[in-house]
Amino acid sequence: MFDRIGDLWRVRADYRQPGFAAVRVIGCALVIAIATAADPSSRLAAAVDDGAFGSNEPPPQGASLLQFPRADLRRILGKEVRSASDQAMGRIVDLLVDESGQPRAAIIDFGGFLGVGSRKIAIAWSTLKFDTARPNAAVVVALDRDEIKAAPEYKESRDVVAVVTPPPPNRRESAPYPDW
Amino acid sequence: MRVRRIGTECRAAEATTHRLRGLDWLNFLVSTFQTGFGPFVSVYLTSAGWTQGAIGAALSAGTIASMASQVPAGVLVDRTRNKRTAAAVAIVAISASALAIALWPNFLAIIVAEVVHSFASAVLGPAIAAITLILVDPARFGERLGRNARYAAIGNAVAAGVMGAFGYYLTDRAVFLFAAALGIPALMALQTLREADSGPLRPSHTASTQPPGRPCNRSWEFLKDRRLIAFAGCAALFHLANAAMLPIAAGAVTKRAGSEAALVIAACIVGPQIITALLSPWAGRAAEAWGRRPILLLGFSALPIRGILLAEVGDPYLIIAVQLFDGFGAAVFGVLFPLIVADITRNTGHYTTSLGLVGLAIGGGATLSTTLAGLVADHLGGSAAFLSLAAVGLIATVLVGAIMPETRAPEPG
Numbered sequence: 001m002f003d004r005i006g007d008l009w010r011v012r013a014d015y016r017q018p019g020f021a022a023v024r025v026i027g028c029a030l031v032i033a034i035a036t037a038a039d040p041s042s043r044l045a046a047a048v049d050d051g052a053f054g055s056n057e058p059p060p061q062g063a064s065l066l067q068f069p070r071a072d073l074r075r076i077l078g079k080e081v082r083s084a085s086d087q088a089m090g091r092i093v094d095l096l097v098d099e100s101g102q103p104r105a106a107i108i109d110f111g112g113f114l115g116v117g118s119r120k121i122a123i124a125w126s127t128l129k130f131d132t133a134r135p136n137a138a139v140v141v142a143l144d145r146d147e148i149k150a151a152p153e154y155k156e157s158r159d160v161v162a163v164v165t166p167p168p169p170n171r172r173e174s175a176p177y178p179d180w
Numbered sequence: 181m182r183v184r185r186i187g188t189e190c191r192a193a194e195a196t197t198h199r200l201r202g203l204d205w206l207n208f209l210v211s212t213f214q215t216g217f218g219p220f221v222s223v224y225l226t227s228a229g230w231t232q233g234a235i236g237a238a239l240s241a242g243t244i245a246s247m248a249s250q251v252p253a254g255v256l257v258d259r260t261r262n263k264r265t266a267a268a269v270a271i272v273a274i275s276a277s278a279l280a281i282a283l284w285p286n287f288l289a290i291i292v293a294e295v296v297h298s299f300a301s302a303v304l305g306p307a308i309a310a311i312t313l314i315l316v317d318p319a320r321f322g323e324r325l326g327r328n329a330r331y332a333a334i335g336n337a338v339a340a341g342v343m344g345a346f347g348y349y350l351t352d353r354a355v356f357l358f359a360a361a362l363g364i365p366a367l368m369a370l371q372t373l374r375e376a377d378s379g380p381l382r383p384s385h386t387a388s389t390q391p392p393g394r395p396c397n398r399s400w401e402f403l404k405d406r407r408l409i410a411f412a413g414c415a416a417l418f419h420l421a422n423a424a425m426l427p428i429a430a431g432a433v434t435k436r437a438g439s440e441a442a443l444v445i446a447a448c449i450v451g452p453q454i455i456t457a458l459l460s461p462w463a464g465r466a467a468e469a470w471g472r473r474p475i476l477l478l479g480f481s482a483l484p485i486r487g488i489l490l491a492e493v494g495d496p497y498l499i500i501a502v503q504l505f506d507g508f509g510a511a512v513f514g515v516l517f518p519l520i521v522a523d524i525t526r527n528t529g530h531y532t533t534s535l536g537l538v539g540l541a542i543g544g545g546a547t548l549s550t551t552l553a554g555l556v557a558d559h560l561g562g563s564a565a566f567l568s569l570a571a572v573g574l575i576a577t578v579l580v581g582a583i584m585p586e587t588r589a590p591e592p593g
Contacts (some may be wrong), residue, residue: 078229087439091226109226110434113445114343115219117430146438155558 202372211335242294253302254536275363282356306532326464417576419545424553455507479512487570523587
């Protein structure tokens with residue numbers, strides 16, 4: 001955020017003349033307001049990436065820009081999770097990755113009413129199905145509420161992370177959870 | 181004899197309270213829009229894609245600001261001649277922060293909104309208590325506080341229902357837009373209470389009676405009043421025992437109930453509010469008729485009972501029933517907190533400052549409660565947490581019996 005604003009200052013060098021001082025302050029305030037009001041994927045970011053603010057040189061050290069259609073990539077934090085039978089399961093609040101950086105589990109804020117009584121539960125990444133056509137649609141999880149409601153709560157301080165994983169297809173009864 | 185007298189007082193009070201419909205509405209609307217600022221903020225920020233760390237930081241900023249605001253806001257209201265203006269500014273500030281939360285869910289805006297909301301709330305509560313004190317005869321103050329608490333509880337219950345529906349059918353953002361919009365009818369309700377600025381307060385009132393040039397008695401002697409210290413200690417322990425019970429019970433419901441868990445938790449929140457709405461007027465009248473101490477003891481004793489029952493009960497539907505004790509405690513505490521502080525600070529000009537001091541004690545107790553009970557629940561399980569909270573509630577009850585004197589003014593004649 002702040003280096004973006006720093007870029008703006010450099011680019012808009014003409015504002016640096018003394019007479020423009022006041023305009024500059026107001027202008028920056030406006031830009032900050034707009035930039036912060038919008039989504040993280042804001043117009044400002046787009047403008048900088050397009051080189052609209054003056055830098056047409058290629059980025060140094062061989063890095064290049066890959067461009068994806070909006071529908072190919074999606075944000076994950078705050079994403080709603082629903083069961084296959086369309087029950088609301090909660091929202092994704094964090095991800096757990098293994099040592100190779102592959103996602104292993106999503107932590108969802110499960111249940112509760114108006115934020116009271118919700119529990120943070122880690123569910124296996126492999127149970128999540130993403131809607132390929134609609135990137136904003138909820139993630140569907142191959143578990144239902146009864147299968148995860150009693151799972152141990154995810155805690156940063158614990159040595160063991162319990163991740164809810166669906167049972168093998170041949171036996172579908174849920175295993176008893178330890179009472180942590 | 182006694183019972184008949186209470187009955188007559190009731191009927192006489194009907195007439196005097198009738199003109200204070202605006203005060204009913206004010207209490208209802210304020211508690212309705214304040215409900216949105218609770219744990220729901222974290223749901224909203226989660227859906228806006230915030231990390232848990234950032235949400236924790238924003239909520240902590242709100243908690244710290246709230247604690248730091250209690251006493252300064254109380255002093256401010258004491259020194260403000262026109263309490264209605266103070267309340268109006270606070271309502272506008274709270275509406276503005278609700279609007280900011282709805283429109284700009286970015287870190288800076290949310291932190292500012294949380295801090296502004298905390299300070300404005302610390303002004304608004306005491307300001308409404310002070311306005312009530314100015315508007316009603318001292319003999320009817322307890323009864324009127326009962327009515328205030330009744331409408332506040334109805335507001336909480338309605339807000340929980342409306343917010344649940346908004347969150348389900350509309351967006352989480354709509355909850356905050358709704359809260360912001362409620363500021364307008366709240367200001368209109370406040371507008372009807374014009375008599376509250378009618379100038380010098382009656383000598384029998386607890387607020388300042390000094391001439392306009394010196395708005396307030398600057399002596400801090402009142403801090404040495406042992407009754408105030410005793411009450412602040414009891415209030416802190418009450419909330420130390422009380423605050424964590426609902427969240428832990430609701431977590432247990434989520435763990436045990438299936439798809440109906442959300443409805444059961446909703447009932448755990450709304451049920452006690454209905455009990456509070458039903459019992460508050462009784463608590464106010466009984467405190468005037470029998471004295472503060474017996475009612476306070478009765479209200480506090482609901483805490484250990486509730487803690488023990490929650491430790492024993494596993495069935496989600498029984499948890500709803502046990503939660504009804506919360507309504508009993510809340511009715512008693514909601515009425516007696518402003519009433520006892522008014523008794524203690526009579527004629528000192530320090531009413532809202534003292535409300536702020538006790539508010540600080542309450543905030544400390546409530547904050548510690550969720551932290552400590554959370555630790556106990558993590559290491560020893562939910563039942564142990566409820567039993568610890570019950571033990572604290574028992575200590576609080578014993579403390580009320582041991583150190584809290586009767587504060588009701590002796591009857592003339």
